Amino acid sequence: MNLKELSQELGLSQTTVSRALNGYPEVSEATRNRVRLAADKYGYHPNARAKGLATGQSMAIGHVIAKSTSHEMVNPIFGDFISGASEVYAQHGYDMVLSIVNDSDEATAYSNLKAKGTVDGIILHGPHLDDPRIAHLKSLDLPFLVHGRASHEVGDYAWVDVNNRRAFMRATAFLLDLGHRRIALINGLESMDFATRRRDGYLGALQARGIAPDPALMRSAEMTELYGYGSAREMLGWNAPPTAFVVSSMISALGVRRAIEERGLKLGRDISVITHDDDLSYLQNGGEVPIFTATRSSVRLAGRRAATHLLDLIAHPEKPLAHELLEAELMVGQSTGPAPA
Amino acid sequence: MNLKELSQELGLSQTTVSRALNGYPEVSEATRNRVRLAADKYGYHPNARAKGLATGQSMAIGHVIAKSTSHEMVNPIFGDFISGASEVYAQHGYDMVLSIVNDSDEATAYSNLKAKGTVDGIILHGPHLDDPRIAHLKSLDLPFLVHGRASHEVGDYAWVDVNNRRAFMRATAFLLDLGHRRIALINGLESMDFATRRRDGYLGALQARGIAPDPALMRSAEMTELYGYGSAREMLGWNAPPTAFVVSSMISALGVRRAIEERGLKLGRDISVITHDDDLSYLQNGGEVPIFTATRSSVRLAGRRAATHLLDLIAHPEKPLAHELLEAELMVGQSTGPAPA
DNA sequence: AATCATTTCCAAAGCGCTTTGAAGGTCTGT
DNA sequence: ACAGACCTTCAAAGCGCTTTGGAAATGATT
Numbered sequence: 238m239n240l241k242e243l244s245q246e247l248g249l250s251q252t253t254v255s256r257a258l259n260g261y262p263e264v265s266e267a268t269r270n271r272v273r274l275a276a277d278k279y280g281y282h283p284n285a286r287a288k289g290l291a292t293g294q295s296m297a298i299g300h301v302i303a304k305s306t307s308h309e310m311v312n313p314i315f316g317d318f319i320s321g322a323s324e325v326y327a328q329h330g331y332d333m334v335l336s337i338v339n340d341s342d343e344a345t346a347y348s349n350l351k352a353k354g355t356v357d358g359i360i361l362h363g364p365h366l367d368d369p370r371i372a373h374l375k376s377l378d379l380p381f382l383v384h385g386r387a388s389h390e391v392g393d394y395a396w397v398d399v400n401n402r403r404a405f406m407r408a409t410a411f412l413l414d415l416g417h418r419r420i421a422l423i424n425g426l427e428s429m430d431f432a433t434r435r436r437d438g439y440l441g442a443l444q445a446r447g448i449a450p451d452p453a454l455m456r457s458a459e460m461t462e463l464y465g466y467g468s469a470r471e472m473l474g475w476n477a478p479p480t481a482f483v484v485s486s487m488i489s490a491l492g493v494r495r496a497i498e499e500r501g502l503k504l505g506r507d508i509s510v511i512t513h514d515d516d517l518s519y520l521q522n523g524g525e526v527p528i529f530t531a532t533r534s535s536v537r538l539a540g541r542r543a544a545t546h547l548l549d550l551i552a553h554p555e556k557p558l559a560h561e562l563l564e565a566e567l568m569v570g571q572s573t574g575p576a577p578a
Numbered sequence: 579m580n581l582k583e584l585s586q587e588l589g590l591s592q593t594t595v596s597r598a599l600n601g602y603p604e605v606s607e608a609t610r611n612r613v614r615l616a617a618d619k620y621g622y623h624p625n626a627r628a629k630g631l632a633t634g635q636s637m638a639i640g641h642v643i644a645k646s647t648s649h650e651m652v653n654p655i656f657g658d659f660i661s662g663a664s665e666v667y668a669q670h671g672y673d674m675v676l677s678i679v680n681d682s683d684e685a686t687a688y689s690n691l692k693a694k695g696t697v698d699g700i701i702l703h704g705p706h707l708d709d710p711r712i713a714h715l716k717s718l719d720l721p722f723l724v725h726g727r728a729s730h731e732v733g734d735y736a737w738v739d740v741n742n743r744r745a746f747m748r749a750t751a752f753l754l755d756l757g758h759r760r761i762a763l764i765n766g767l768e769s770m771d772f773a774t775r776r777r778d779g780y781l782g783a784l785q786a787r788g789i790a791p792d793p794a795l796m797r798s799a800e801m802t803e804l805y806g807y808g809s810a811r812e813m814l815g816w817n818a819p820p821t822a823f824v825v826s827s828m829i830s831a832l833g834v835r836r837a838i839e840e841r842g843l844k845l846g847r848d849i850s851v852i853t854h855d856d857d858l859s860y861l862q863n864g865g866e867v868p869i870f871t872a873t874r875s876s877v878r879l880a881g882r883r884a885a886t887h888l889l890d891l892i893a894h895p896e897k898p899l900a901h902e903l904l905e906a907e908l909m910v911g912q913s914t915g916p917a918p919a
Numbered sequence: 920a921a922t923c924a925t926t927t928c929c930a931a932a933g934c935g936c937t938t939t940g941a942a943g944g945t946c947t948g949t
Numbered sequence: 950a951c952a953g954a955c956c957t958t959c960a961a962a963g964c965g966c967t968t969t970g971g972a973a974a975t976g977a978t979t
Contacts, residue, residue, distance in 0.1 A: 284631075284694060285695055287966040289627040290625075290628050290964090290966070313858075316656050320678050333677070334673050336673070349623055353623045354626055462862075495836070519654045521802060581936060591959045592937090592959090594959075596938085628935030629935080630964090631963095632963080
């Protein structure tokens with residue numbers, strides 16, 4: 238069933254039917270209702286391609302996620318982020334198109350999306366400190382928003398980010414307040430912007446108390462369970478082991494906990510752990526009292542906010558670019574306690 | 579830059595340029611090269627909507643994932659699955675469009691995709707035992723493929739699945755061979771088809787040895803870490819605790835391990851665990867010797883296979899529907915050992 | 920009853936591409 | 950030199966929608 242058939246069925250012109258359905262004022266309410274009813278009855282939905290061709294819009298947002306052949310990892314937070322974003326898209330009639338590209342092809346991927354007109358806007362994931370993609374997207378004249386920030390990028394661009402620096406500063410200060418002095422940082426890859434900010438927060442808190450950071454206590458890698466386990470296991474074997482850990486992800490924190498328990502130590506008594514918790518749907522941090530003390534910030538919410546801002550940017554390109562900094566909550570759980578004497 | 583402009587630039591008709599670019603034989607190689615060069619030079623890519631409108635194809639595949647308001651969970655395997663699928667799509671010039679829908683709206687979501695012509699085919703995720711979506715999709719005359727199967731569905735449909743029954747049969751038999759007699763099953767939600775098959779495999783192995791299953795040892799729920807932990811913790815407190823666990827996901831297995839170690843027991847000596855391992859990129863099962871003995875089957879591979887079959891189905895609708903059953907490998911790791919005397 | 924302003928509707932052009940049916944050019948064989 | 954056969958190219962229609970410019974119908978005003 239297409240517009241032509243539907244309008245014939247109704248004895249109206251295509252124009253009128255189209256206007257009735259799209260809410261234009263030039264058509265009477267009586268006709269509009271008649272049209273709506275018929276559209277429902279025949280299950281009419283305008284063909285998206287034809288509509289897009291006529292309007293110049295695709296009603297779709299692109300999410301390009303880069304995958305290097307070296308580390309083929311799809312970030313585990315991705316599922317929750319797009320779940321949040323897609324809620325918003327659905328409300329506004331937008332589709333979501335996903336491209337997973339080798340990072341070497343990423344530039345051309347964006348150009349193609351633009352040239353082919355597949356999408357009306359793009360959300361950029363996982364920005365690095367110095368991310369050429371941002372300049373490239375700007376030059377394409379395609380609305381985009383960054384999930385995270387790129388510290389070295391000078392120009393303006395729309396973003397939604399978590400206040401990673403403050404979160405990790407607070408987490409570290411919280412441990413310092415509990416008397417901990419040797420605090421390890423199990424961070425994500427520090428080529429990623431978010432990880433650098435977290436380290437800054439950690440260092441800032443130490444500095445505020447006049448404590449010199451120990452480089453041996455700072456690790457940076459892809460955030461797997463094994464990485465958390467291996468790092469903690471090694472550090473706990475030292476003569477002067479850390480008494481607390483600040484960890485960048487729940488998954489790695491699970492590994493840290495394993496190393497702690499394997500040594501016969503008790504989490505929250507012998508060793509304290511604070512982790513960042515993205516509030517992933519399949520990795521809930523316990524019940525009433527969270528297992529881990531954590532800096533929590535829902536990545537699903539970030540997805541919703543990012544989508545909202547991007548759609549707004551598309552609708553109102555003249556408005557100033559959105560910058561939203563989400564604050565993480567510091568949730569006290571069972572994994573922290575005073576430093577052992 | 580569009581076709582019209584490009585052809586004017588070249589002094590050719592739109593027809594010739596279009597044919598040259600699409601590899602039709604009616605155009606000389608000399609002209610074709612000239613056209614290709616110019617297209618490259620101007621970065622010309624045909625507008626996807628216009629092309630789609632003309633050809634009747636959208637060159638996109640839809641992945642609809644249902645999200646009930648009760649359990650808002652995005653399956654953690656999803657990221658890896660689509661990562662695999664998108665590799666194949668990219669090779670064939672297809673885009674991937676994602677819709678995350680409330681399960682109540684799922685039927686209309688499919689109808690809309692069909693009516694709007696957004697996609698040329700659909701991959702169905704997470705089939706239940708008795709899944710009305712399959713019949714519905716059939717009635718829509720839209721090519722589709724199911725990741726998994728629906729045991730109660732009688733009609734034919736294309737699918738790619740893991741041999742869950744055999745995997746869990748082998749896992750259970752492996753433990754039985756090691757002398758274990760009280761083996762717990764920490765399964766996924768048994769309304770899901772895959773979980774039912776896994777239970778069947780587990781029961782089949784017990785039955786083959788004439789061992790009566792103990793319903794108390796069988797659990798079924800959403801596969802979180804906490805669920806694994808809670809189940810194992812409780813069972814290990816019993817008078818007659820299980821000596822081994824068969825677990826449906828790595829994440830839950832991490833929880834089981836936690837409960838074991840918390841009790842001061844040693845994994846692989848006091849208690850054995852076999853888990854199913856989807857080979858997720860961010861949850862690697864250890865290094866040379868895996869941490870967990872596991873039935874491993876790469877969900878990324880499943881994504882690749884599913885995409886391949888679906889594209890094939892779209893290109894050759896007359897061919898018989900694809901049914902591919904992937905076998906899981908039984909990888910021996912450090913989490914299993916002979917039953918304690 | 921004639922005029923004008925509204926309201927309601929429509930025919931047709933256009934979005935950028937593919938593809939049909941046909942025409943102009945070039946080459947063979949006689 | 951000419952018909953026939955091919956190779957190469959093109960104009961125009963059509964995909965399903967939106968939207969412009971305009972016309973018909975209705976109602977209000979003189």
